[in-house]
Amino acid sequence: MHVPDPLESLNPQQREAATHGTGDSAGDTRPLLVIAGAGSGKTNTLAHRVANLVRHGADPQRMMLLTFSRRAAQEMERRVGAVLQKALGLAGTQALPNLPWSGTFHGIGARLLREYAARIGLEENFTIHDRGDAEDLMGMVRHEIGLSDQKKRFPLKGTCLGIYSRVLNTRDPLGLVLQSVYPWCTQWEDELKKLFGAYVEAKQQQNVLDYDDLLGFWADMMAETTLAQEIGARFDHVLVDEYQDTNRLQAEILLGLKPDGRGVTVVVDDAQSIYSFRGATVRNILDFPHRFTQPARIVTLERNYRSTQPILQASNAVIAAARERHAKDLFTDKASSQRAQLVLVPDEAQQARWVADQVLRQREAGAPLKSQAVLFRASHHSAPLELELARRNIPFVKFGGLKFLEASHIKDLMAVLRFAQNPRGRMAGFRVAQLVPGVGAATATRLLDAMGEAGDPHAALQSFEPPAAAQEGWSELASLYAKLNDAELAWPADMELAKSWYLPVLERLHDDAQVRKLDVEQLARLAAGYGSRERFLTELTLDPPEVTSDQSGPPLRDEDYLILSTIHSAKGQEWKAVHVLNVVDGCIPSDMATGTTEELEEERRLLYVAMTRAKEQLHLLVPQRFYVSQQSGGGDRHVYAGRSRFIAEGMAKHFEQVVWPEAAAAPSATVKPASPVMQVRDRARAAWR
Numbered sequence: 001m002h003v004p005d006p007l008e009s010l011n012p013q014q015r016e017a018a019t020h021g022t023g024d025s026a027g028d029t030r031p032l033l034v035i036a037g038a039g040s041g042k043t044n045t046l047a048h049r050v051a052n053l054v055r056h057g058a059d060p061q062r063m064m065l066l067t068f069s070r071r072a073a074q075e076m077e078r079r080v081g082a083v084l085q086k087a088l089g090l091a092g093t094q095a096l097p098n099l100p101w102s103g104t105f106h107g108i109g110a111r112l113l114r115e116y117a118a119r120i121g122l123e124e125n126f127t128i129h130d131r132g133d134a135e136d137l138m139g140m141v142r143h144e145i146g147l148s149d150q151k152k153r154f155p156l157k158g159t160c161l162g163i164y165s166r167v168l169n170t171r172d173p174l175g176l177v178l179q180s181v182y183p184w185c186t187q188w189e190d191e192l193k194k195l196f197g198a199y200v201e202a203k204q205q206q207n208v209l210d211y212d213d214l215l216g217f218w219a220d221m222m223a224e225t226t227l228a229q230e231i232g233a234r235f236d237h238v239l240v241d242e243y244q245d246t247n248r249l250q251a252e253i254l255l256g257l258k259p260d261g262r263g264v265t266v267v268v269d270d271a272q273s274i275y276s277f278r279g280a281t282v283r284n285i286l287d288f289p290h291r292f293t294q295p296a297r298i299v300t301l302e303r304n305y306r307s308t309q310p311i312l313q314a315s316n317a318v319i320a321a322a323r324e325r326h327a328k329d330l331f332t333d334k335a336s337s338q339r340a341q342l343v344l345v346p347d348e349a350q351q352a353r354w355v356a357d358q359v360l361r362q363r364e365a366g367a368p369l370k371s372q373a374v375l376f377r378a379s380h381h382s383a384p385l386e387l388e389l390a391r392r393n394i395p396f397v398k399f400g401g402l403k404f405l406e407a408s409h410i411k412d413l414m415a416v417l418r419f420a421q422n423p424r425g426r427m428a429g430f431r432v433a434q435l436v437p438g439v440g441a442a443t444a445t446r447l448l449d450a451m452g453e454a455g456d457p458h459a460a461l462q463s464f465e466p467p468a469a470a471q472e473g474w475s476e477l478a479s480l481y482a483k484l485n486d487a488e489l490a491w492p493a494d495m496e497l498a499k500s501w502y503l504p505v506l507e508r509l510h511d512d513a514q515v516r517k518l519d520v521e522q523l524a525r526l527a528a529g530y531g532s533r534e535r536f537l538t539e540l541t542l543d544p545p546e547v548t549s550d551q552s553g554p555p556l557r558d559e560d561y562l563i564l565s566t567i568h569s570a571k572g573q574e575w576k577a578v579h580v581l582n583v584v585d586g587c588i589p590s591d592m593a594t595g596t597t598e599e600l601e602e603e604r605r606l607l608y609v610a611m612t613r614a615k616e617q618l619h620l621l622v623p624q625r626f627y628v629s630q631q632s633g634g635g636d637r638h639v640y641a642g643r644s645r646f647i648a649e650g651m652a653k654h655f656e657q658v659v660w661p662e663a664a665a666a667p668s669a670t671v672k673p674a675s676p677v678m679q680v681r682d683r684a685r686a687a688w689r
């Protein structure tokens with residue numbers, strides 16, 4: 001039987017990367033560094049590499065594949081499957097090997113920590129705090145040790161967590177982190193140290209880990225030679241995608257797993273590094289070639305398969321102005337006469353109209369809504385567009401906005417399950433207890449203290465005596481937890497129990513309970529897809545569903561919908577047409593990020609990432625006026641914005657300039673609004689004072 005060459009579609013460099021260490025280069029055990037430009041097929045190449053290794057006898061159970069999100073891991077598994085299917089000549093129905101160790105660093109870390117819990121002094125049933133919970137716990141500890149009533153303002157809980165997290169992920173000393181990133185907090189170094197000590201203490205007492213612990217403890221485990229060898233020996237191959245966005249801990253983990261670099265593959269594009277605010281460091285890329293006991297082999301992918309030539313030229317021009325980068329000369333042979341457009345519109349409302357018009361026009365011309373995306377720097381930038389789309393009944397799905405798990409009713413239900421999993425987790429317990437009518441913060445604290453001191457926290461919950469007014473509601477809660485702790489209970493029955501207890505609570509607490517109920521049902525459906533309560537809680541916390549959809553119909557059931565996404569969440573994706581909103585100074589670069597050169601450079605890379613998502617059409621929108629609300633003083637007003645500094649004058653030739661509506665080009669349309677003579681709204685308010 002003729003078996004087609006599974007690598008036949010790859011170009012020579014992609015093929016080199018995919019076959020390294022097999023076939024002709026079978027004796028080559030060097031670690032592999034694939035430096036790849038945007039759209040050069042790195043995901044594609046990695047999938048072929050995995051498939052090729054499997055074809056050459058590698059055991060998928062002994063491969064670790066680390067990706068940036070779980071979605072990326074699933075996509076990779078699907079692609080590997082497709083290549084193998086072709087290569088092995090399998091029918092579509094035949095089972096393909098799956099990759100049990102593919103996932104994010106945090107997800108795989110959580111699994112290993114649970115498996116090795118007994119050996120490293122952890123309790124196996126730990127629960128995981130997401131950023132929100134971690135921040136709340138930091139806030140509680142901050143209050144408990146008396147830092148919230150300082151006369152001078154002590155940094156807020158979010159800032160404290162940011163500092164803590166940075167220290168952990170960069171392994172830099174606190175003093176240095178404060179000086180370089182949080183200079184306004186340097187005076188609080190001693191207090192912060194005390195706070196972080198107490199925060200760690202609290203986490204340990206409650207048997208919870210935060211995101212940073214997952215990496216930190218894993219790295220600690222890898223620093224212990226026996227454990228590192230044992231774990232490293234379980235894997236023949238460790239492949240890391242998006243290596244440009246890893247931090248120091250992640251590099252340490254990789255080195256600990258495979259000190260000689262044998263079986264290691266990393267794929268990077270330094271021009272797309274957009275996570276340094278989380279401690280990702282370019283040093284990881286620079287150091288990689290000589291990090292292991294044998295030097296790395298480097299393969300560079302420069303042919304872009306995604307974008308047309310004019311789009312690639314415009315994107316190349318933007319990134320060429322970057323201060324430091326591995327020079328890659330990206331090229332494509334997709335010719336087109338259509339340049340990227342710079343579209344000048346009067347304001348955000350008109351921007352929304354232009355985009356909606358354009359999207360519909362392209363749809364008429366045969367491009368489904370799903371093949372088009374609107375990207376923006378910050379989630380709130382899309383608000384006027386969302387209104388416009390809803391008004392015109394254009395369905396859309398938004399990535400990177402308010403997360404599903406952040407909605408209070410979803411948090412409630414998750415807390416119910418989390419508290420059952422780990423009865424010492426105070427954040428979850430605090431939330432759940434107060435859902436009972438008649439129980440407030442004081443009673444909840446009393447309960448948690450009692451549970452914390454008890455040898456058997458479950459029993460302490462059952463025998464707890466609530467205030468008389470809460471008696472009835474309390475016995476229902478106690479009976480729920482008795483059932484949830486029954487060893488016979490099989491997941492997802494836990495979810496059903498929790499849901500039946502929670503639905504009446506929802507009715508009592510929210511006027512719009514009916515709408516929220518749909519989310520609860522969705523969570524229950526999601527639950528059914530996981531093997532156990534622990535897996536469900538861990539996976540969902542580490543990689544929450546990102547989608548929020550709008551009210552103009554349930555888009556996931558609609559056959560076609562437009563994609564709205566923050567640039568960060570658009571990573572790794574591509575669309576036929578891409579619209580980038582608010583390409584103005586203050587939005588990109590964000591006015592929150594113009595402090596240091598590094599921050600500015602990261603903003604430039606963000607714009608580059610946005611532009612390189614486009615295959616055939618790219619529109620950068622430049623609204624000229626912004627409406628800003630002021631809390632006091634001069635009232636609401638317009639401000640004028642300038643085109644993003646990243647599109648310099650010299651790059652004009654790469655763009656077609658469009659002014660819309662055409663009248664806006666005339667001077668009369670840009671007359672500045674007169675400053676207000678009176679504030680009618682203030683008067684109206686004052687009348688009732």
Ligand SMILES: Nc1ncnc2c1ncn2[C@@H]1O[C@H](COP(=O)(O)OP(=O)(O)OP(=O)(O)O)[C@@H](O)[C@H]1O
Nearest residue numbers: 009010011038039040041042043044305306572573
């Ligand atoms: N050898 C090839 N021949 C034809 N098309 C290819 C080839 N390799 C990749 N492609 C196509 O190029 C596009 C980009 O590929 P892929 O998503 O793997 O790139 P990437 O390097 O991961 O991109 P980015 O880093 O910008 O997200 C995809 O549409 C893919 O199908």
